[in-house]
Amino acid sequence: MTQEEADSPPPADAALAAETQRVLLHMPVDIRNMSLVVLAGLALLFVLHWAKAVFIPVMLGVLFSYAFSPVVNWLEARRVPRWLSAAVLLLAILGTIGGGAWSLGDEATQLVEALPAAAQKFRQAVKARSGRSDSALETVQKAASQIEQAAQESSAPGSTRGAMRVVVEPARFDIRHYLWSGTVGLIALIGQATVVVFLTYFLMISGDTFRRKLLKLAGDSLSSKKITLQALNEITGQIQRYLQVQLLTSALVGLLTWLALLALGLDNAAVWGVAAAVLNMVPYVGSLVTAAGSALVGFLQFGSLNMALAVGGASLLIHTLVGNLLTPWLTSRASRMNPVAVFVGLLAWGWLWGVWGLLLGIPILMIVKAICDRVDDLKPIGEFLGS
16 A cells, blocks of 8 residues: 555545535524514415405505695695695596496497307307317217216106105296395495595595604604605605506507507497506406407407407507507616516415406505615515516
8 A cells, every 4th residue: 555545535534524615605594483474474464365355445545646646736736725636636537437437338238248149159150160069078068968868767757666756946036136236246346436535535635644654653763764755755656657657558558459449340449448448457367358358249240250360369469569568668667676576476466356456466566665675674575576
């Protein structure tokens, strides 16, 4: 054995030496605190879902107050009292919405009544064009019905002794039940709309009262008040710019949809323009609903799959162009949000609050990001939400 072989360490010692030379990153994670955070998050999700009848009107009122406050502030600068300007503004908006709904009510009713017939006719045309009489599911259902009929014929009433044949009759149509359920739903909707209107009014006439209260509760130090004021200003600016972007893009989508469907000769094109403008505020889902509904009505009117595809494709193309070209550019100027985080957040809020969650998800994420960016313990969340 040579001197070098005697001095060299064994393989196990070499592996141990290499292991000790690795740089290890120790993360100070407290399991107890992490468990409390997880439990608090689950409790928060439960409360948000359980009390959504309270949180949704409150968030809508806050959102509308952010949208209409600049107009009220402008009128206040012209020596118009806030209570009067807020009342006139809300009455004008409600009157415009009511007048538009009244003028388009007959066309909208005809459109809704035509949708079931359009869906059935479209299904029959697709089946005839595909060249197949029945789908696999329908074949299985027919086979099951034939087997059940054969079993009933094999067990004739004369072959069974001491058995009583029971016939289950379906429940009769009770119009009072449907009228009552529809009335209750309409009353609940009117009640929530009234709450949103009054809450928006009170928030607008309050002005910067809540801002001053939050600054007072932030602490006595000047740095705490400064950070709170910066967060409030950022929240106000981002939400107002986001609402302006949504209003502009929705109006553009509605106008382009109306012109395109009018050029194609579709009836009630104005109703579809209004529907496209409203549904454009619902991310990802609104464009698909508009395209599918307009395609069904177009097929019912023209009786051609090509025209149905043209109508639906025109609507979807307008949403795609505006949503992929104009909206991202304007939204990037309004707020710097991570698209992946926004998509995941919309899924979460949609699961919690349904369609209202899709509408309110992005403003809520903006508020969360503005707060997390200025709290040391929450800065990782703000970094994740940022672009």
